[in-house]
Amino acid sequence: MADSLANQSKIPMVAITVHPTKYNGTQDPESWLQDIRFFCRLHGIDEEEDIVSFSMLKVDPMIYVPEKTSTFSGLVKALKSHVTYPVMEASALHNLRKLKYSSNMEMSDFISTFLSLCRSASVRNLEEQKSYLLNSLHDDNIRNVLSTKFRNVDEFDWVIKIFQGILYEYPLHQIRYGSRITIKHCVTGQYLSHGEHKPIEPGSQSSRVYCNGCKPKENEVWIVTSPYSENKSPGDPVRFNSIIGLSHGKSRANLSASDDRDDKSCNWVARRHTTESGYHNDNSGVWAIGDIIILEHVNNRLPLYTRVQDYEGNQEVVLEGDGFEENNKWYAEIVGQ
Known part of the structure; x- marks a missing residue:
């Protein structure tokens, strides 16, 4: 009887896997492909050619990908050659220029959004990244402080650390x-x-x-x-x-x-x-x-x-x-x- 009750109380464990989204030209191709690769690995698909073959099934038919494409680099190249890619890139750049930091935001969320937009907009030059970070600030004073701090920094990780440190510390210095x-x-x-x-x-x-x-x-x-x-x-x-x-x-x-x-x-x-x-x-x-x-x-x-x-x-x-x-x-x- 006890065994029967125990069996009745057991809850079956199931794996719920969210399928990757279809590529329609509004995503960053490399980020999208990374999600596809992760999904395939979870399902035991490890070969590059097999992953590419599956990925092509998730590309919107309006976006042409050569049938013989079999490598990650070839797939990304095909996606970037379509007209939707420069449109997406320009849109990301526009949003990067509009991005503003607020003290009400979580710093991690802001940095994540900033990095994502930089990647989608192909902004990889460190000085450009510094400029967009400074542009995200409303306060002239803190912008000037950060501009001075950024001047001799040549590693992006340090730029982010300085940005975070000053933004957290600066309110303590306000009158x-x-x-x-x-x-x-x-x-x-x-x-x-x-x-x-x-x-x-x-x-x-x-x-x-x-x-x-x-x-x-x-x-x-x-x-x-x-x-x-x-x-x-x-x-x-x-x-x-x-x-x-x-x-x-x-x-x-x-x-x-x-x-x-x-x-x-x-x-x-x-x-x-x-x-x-x-x-x-x-x-x-x-x-x-x-x-x-x-x-x-x-x-x-x-x-x-x-x-x-x-x-x-x-x-x-x-x-x-x-x-x-x-x-x-x-x-x-x-x-x-």
Whole structure:
């Protein structure tokens, strides 16, 4: 009785084999043939001539393959000589040019798609492959970083490893709302600072900021905040030309223009520094560690500027210049990185 029940409970094991698709000119011939060969090996078909013979049965009749074809190379050559092949190749190249990487994508899926399109489009030159990878990125900053990293790399495997590494690491370098940063003057190497209360005029509650020191301390730490009347989500990246606030980490005082008393006096525009006219207004890309920027006051459109030292060795910070000058150049570092 027990044996009978045991036999009834046994589930027969079956092998389910998916037949390879018919070749109709929309596939890469070499990839398609590889699938055919795998299928044949599973079914004990090992001879090249037999595999080719079976493969020809899976080719759409509209695609001519010489009847005497008996080798893999001969079959691939015949498939590539048909008009459908250059059409497929051009389509793959078009899709490769449109391919864009998104942080929401799985890196493995993106790389797999990229490699498949390169193969189908016959893009085998390493410099071309680098170019298409760079073109897949939306962010100018990370594209520039990768372009520099790629420059002396002559192995495709290393190109992919660098691409993956930078894409995973780069978000850690982005300036975000809520980031605790130091702001360093490019020319002098000193940091934007706010220490003891130094009123801008007798009896004023506003105190001066200045540049001081080559090693940042607690007086040189600032917090990137939402601008007045806006509520940015903490952790959101700050894009170029965004309006931000800067709150002093220790005193919580807001950086503002001394001669401005309205509610927006604490609002600043983070622009990329450039020597090209009009490029200030390019808002592509995210502000990141090391990007050279200008901090422009929203109301009077003047940029932050530092100049002569006072008797204590501090550099005065004012609003001055056109944004193209060397003394308007600053860059940020994230505290703790």
